Amino acid sequence: MVNSRQSLGGSFALARERRVAWQIDDAPVPYIEAVEAMETRVAAIADGTADELVWLLEHPPLYTAGTSAKA
Known part of the structure; x- marks a missing residue:
């Protein structure tokens, strides 16, 4: 996922056409689960479906x- 934003292209919808959703989680969200959810959301935002x-x-x-x- 490092620097993956360069692979998104430039086809995002105009800002005035979008709304912003809010999500508040009361319980801790595992890091990997959050990263996967964010990557999925970015793809949906990029194609205009979220x-x-x-x-x-x-x-x-x-x-x-x-x-x-060092590993």
Whole structure:
């Protein structure tokens, strides 16, 4: 998913034609589940079948080592 926005192209609908939906989750959402949902939503927004989304959520604790970490 890193830098995948470059692969979206430039065919988004004009901003004035769209609404913004809100979603608030009361329980933590697993990180991978949230990423998959966002990727699906981006594709739907790009093809004009979904509105923009402001999603307020929390992930369970997650450790990120960064790009310079050694495997």
